[in-house]
Amino acid sequence: MDFEPKILGIACNWCTYTGADLAGTTRLKYPQNVRTVRVMCSSRINPSFIIRAFQLGADGVLVGGCHPGDCHYGTGNLYARRKLAITKKILEFAGMDQKRFRVEWISASEGNKYAEIVEEFTRDLKALGPQNTFRIEKDSRERI
Amino acid sequence: MTNIKQIEENLKREAKRLLESKEVSVVLAYARGYDEHHPLPYAARTAGEVGNLIFNEYCTYNLARYLTKYPPKTKIAIAVKAADSRAVVQLIQEEKVKKEDLVILGIPFIGMKDPKTGEEIDQKTTCHMANPVLYDILLGEEIRDAGAGSPYDVLAELEAMDQAARWSFWEKEFSKCIRCFACRKACPMCYCDPCFMDASRPRWADKSPTADGNLMYHLTRFYHLAGRCIDCGECSRACPMDIPLHLFHKKMAKECETMFGQAAGMKIDDKPVMVNYGNQDSDEMLK
Ligand code: SF4
Ligand code: SF4
Numbered sequence: 264m265d266f267e268p269k270i271l272g273i274a275c276n277w278c279t280y281t282g283a284d285l286a287g288t289t290r291l292k293y294p295q296n297v298r299t300v301r302v303m304c305s306s307r308i309n310p311s312f313i314i315r316a317f318q319l320g321a322d323g324v325l326v327g328g329c330h331p332g333d334c335h336y337g338t339g340n341l342y343a344r345r346k347l348a349i350t351k352k353i354l355e356f357a358g359m360d361q362k363r364f365r366v367e368w369i370s371a372s373e374g375n376k377y378a379e380i381v382e383e384f385t386r387d388l389k390a391l392g393p394q395n396t397f398r399i400e401k402d403s404r405e406r407i
Numbered sequence: 408m409t410n411i412k413q414i415e416e417n418l419k420r421e422a423k424r425l426l427e428s429k430e431v432s433v434v435l436a437y438a439r440g441y442d443e444h445h446p447l448p449y450a451a452r453t454a455g456e457v458g459n460l461i462f463n464e465y466c467t468y469n470l471a472r473y474l475t476k477y478p479p480k481t482k483i484a485i486a487v488k489a490a491d492s493r494a495v496v497q498l499i500q501e502e503k504v505k506k507e508d509l510v511i512l513g514i515p516f517i518g519m520k521d522p523k524t525g526e527e528i529d530q531k532t533t534c535h536m537a538n539p540v541l542y543d544i545l546l547g548e549e550i551r552d553a554g555a556g557s558p559y560d561v562l563a564e565l566e567a568m569d570q571a572a573r574w575s576f577w578e579k580e581f582s583k584c585i586r587c588f589a590c591r592k593a594c595p596m597c598y599c600d601p602c603f604m605d606a607s608r609p610r611w612a613d614k615s616p617t618a619d620g621n622l623m624y625h626l627t628r629f630y631h632l633a634g635r636c637i638d639c640g641e642c643s644r645a646c647p648m649d650i651p652l653h654l655f656h657k658k659m660a661k662e663c664e665t666m667f668g669q670a671a672g673m674k675i676d677d678k679p680v681m682v683n684y685g686n687q688d689s690d691e692m693l694k
Pocket of ligand 1: 593594595596597632635636637638639640641642643653656
């Protein structure tokens with residue numbers, strides 16, 4: 264069987280989550296590899312979530328937020344941009360392939376952009392193969 | 408460069424004056440440990456205790472670590488080397504201490520040595536600056552020439568590795584960690600109480616040092632210190648397992664400087680980089 268990557272999606276309530284909804288309601292076809300968690304704002308994302316996702320076996324993590332300047336709360340995504348930029352550098356310097364972590368600004372009206380990005384990310388991850396860098400053994404996963 | 412004995416004399420003289428005049432209630436400096444090569448951090452509270460103070464090339468500890476332990480408004484004099492002064496500046500930026508409560512005794516010096524190995528540390532594990540960035544009293548002459556080289560030169564080898572090699576390097580290093588938390592204790596910027604590692608909900612890591620917990624601890628700590636670490640190298644010197652934590656912190660400091668155009672702890676009116684975001688930031692940083 265072909266390798267189907269597991270992707271954790273973390274989407275902000277106001278833009279990307281609504282954008283993903285739109286992709287669904289307009290019946291766009293895109294791969295079903297993303298499991299999405301909704302957060303109120305991209306700045307709510309604790310970088311440890313991303314490390315944990317990779318430990319629990321995610322092959323990729325996709326974070327989606329509002330376009331800079333469009334944050335529902337004014338500046339949440341500007342803060343998130345710095346946080347996630349550092350997260351990316353940390354993953355990279357630790358030895359995680361940085362292509363496995365992606366941050367995108369997707370507005371509520373960009374259902375097609377959402378579908379395209381998921382498509383592209385899934386394709387990239389298929390090419391990379393399973394993520395085994397941070398992944399921990401199945402039976403020890405119960406502990407955490 | 409002022410002779411180290413002279414610095415010690417100046418330190419004692421200023422400490423005595425500050426305590427006698429009641430300008431401060433405590434002087435944070437160093438005293439002899441079990442021998443000359445193993446000094447200890449020391450808080451002198453009376454003019455009589457000033458006799459115990461010492462300063463030599465093994466006094467590496469960053470005393471800014473103790474500033475946040477005192478109740479607000481305590482008047483404190485603190486002896487700082489260059490990197491330590493940056494920690495004080497960073498703590499002021501973060502509103503953890505107030506400049507008006509401090510008398511900063513600056514020590515311009517190059518040539519500190521690791522108490523464990525006797526090796527010179529400036530070039531390898533610290534920010535490689537000679538003069539404190541902020542002080543009220545300078546305990547020696549300003550140094551004009553700190554020597555060539557950037558504090559990030561030591562990163563060359565790790566930066567040249569491919570990803571898989573870097574992961575096997577860190578995986579091996581982190582697997583040595585016994586979770587004694589000496590790194591956290593030594594660090595002037597690790598003042599959170601409770602630390603995320605002590606939380607039970609969510610429980611980020613097992614209490615015992617498992618590989619996954621070590622990874623979570625260290626990567627999260629690197630994140631929490633990014634843009635705040637002032638590159639004193641104390642975390643690595645404190646580590647009983649000799650894990651080169653400073654290399655990761657240095658890399659993050661370098662990245663933050665490149666991305667946000669500001670090094671930690673240089674000026675008191677800078678805003679810490681994590682709250683200094685704005686529309687001017689570019690999406691390039693996420694690539
Ligand atoms: S992380 Fe290490 S080098 Fe950085 S401030 Fe803390 S103790 Fe110093
Ligand atoms: S000092 Fe070293 S062994 Fe102790 S917790 Fe820190 S990294 Fe681990």
